Amino acid sequence: MRKILSVLIVFVISFSARAELSIQITQGIDNPIPIAVVPFSWDGAGVLSEDVADVVVGDLEQVGEFRALSPGNMLSMPSEASEVFYNDWRTLAQDYLLVGTINRAPGSQLVQVQYEFFDVNRELKLAGEVLTGSVAQLRDIGHEISNIVYELVTGTRGAFDTQILYVVAENEGTEYNNFRLEKADYDGQRPQVLLESGEPIMSPSWSPDGQDVAYVSFETDLPRIYIQNIASGQRRQITNFPNINSSPVWSPDGSMLAMVLSKDGSPDIYVQNLNTNELIRVTDHPAIDTEPSWSTDGRSIVFMSDRTGQPQIYQMAIGAASYEVERLTYDCFQCMKGAFLPDGVNLVHVRRETRQSQYQISILNIETLRVISLTSTSLDESPSVAPNGSMIMYATKFDGRGVLDAVSIDGRVKFRLPSSRGDVREPAWSPFFN
């Protein structure tokens, strides 16, 4: 009886955890690449806590360019090259095949994951290696295999081992009284609380090496900028100027922090040198200047200003005179929160086409001036680009709650990270960690 009970409890727990974290693919593409990922064999006792093949399938299907064959439809279950019959996979119209084995590393608690990846049509082994880690790292190993597969097929570096920051706000009635800064895998798995407060937390951003985060906390009753080391949890207050201190964003080389200060009357863009603490004023205008981001070369700042009456996006070199500001958006009622993709040409932003329009995550090519709008849900905001430029994560509303969605850069694929409690907002996609 006791045994049955404990099994039941385990079932309930794992069920609720799954409900909290499962990804929902809300829009896929018409002709995804067919790939067979055979469940990896395991020679140890019991069941592993992570199914590595499942992690890979989740990764590849999420970005929408792949469709994995269901194991129930497989004609054979090879786990290494000698067991692979290409004909089985051609019959099933699969272009690619991934197989693997997991073994306990001799004389240790570690496990070895050996995988092999094949091009079915060319009957060619494209990759294969042995990855070693703890059982707790099986997810990371799965993401690493996904990165290799993704890069071999698409030519683009995979970002499956990256992470996200975001803010969760919980309310009792109308009163928001719990704010959390959290970090999770890019797919929302393994969430971790970095800071919890009864006062608002805003604007999380990553240092370029992925070791530190900057954010705004109202914990002193006033918005102030803090930097926190992820590994040690150590944090320090960076600013204490009168009025608004917000929008901290690291320069690409990590030496400077762009920010918004309204100490001189209205919000303006400043850059603080983190080594010397020298503060450089970038914009000087009585209107609202905010939402700084860095150009890819780190020499200029993209920002939003309502100096013409409505928010538009501008760019200005650091140290340039006020009249040298360049306006980047014209044909929208409001264009906000601009940031360049890694290519330095395409500008992701929040666009409200006309006064009557929704807020849409859009991309403007500043050379051709072509605009693509990627989303059409409700109150879409806070776009953050994956470090490989393949996807954009953003905040939206669903069923009256804040949730995080991601959309591929061509708008064809979308997925959602549900959460069980509270409003989730302000995603910040990490850089590559290595």
Next chain:
Amino acid sequence: MLKQRNQIFKLGAVLFALITLVACSSTSESDDAMDASQGSSTSNSSSAQSSAASTSGQLTQEQIRAQNAIQQTVFYFDFDVAEFQAEDRQTLVYHARDLAANPNKRVRLEGHADERGTREYNLALGERRANGIMNFLIVNGASRSQLEVVSYGEERPAATGSNDQAYSRNRRVEIVSR
């Protein structure tokens, strides 16, 4: 020290009376005040300035009006607009006079926005709204040192929900005593 504060207080009270006098003579609302003074509410006045003002029934009435007016501490704004609504003007004048009459009083002006538009822009809009009220209070007699402005942007809504009714309640500045 205590004596000094007392003097400031007296000065403030006199100032308050003067301003009230000027205000009364310059508005056309004094008829209403006369009508209302027939009621019994005059005796309820327990304001700190009663000794300075009790010589005139009209002034006491004005004090009641002032006391009632400053009970309103939330001021609403139209969408994308930083100026407070015209009907709140007189109430804010009373707040300014109250601050002028009570130099030790400190208030915090908390600016808020609705959820539409980006969070950083809303943080700035909340500050712009609170600054607008701060400047109005200063022009009307409050001291800069009595006022602190903080914007919460869209982070602390008064009403949840994504509809016009919630939005209109969320675009606001709250005057909070410290």
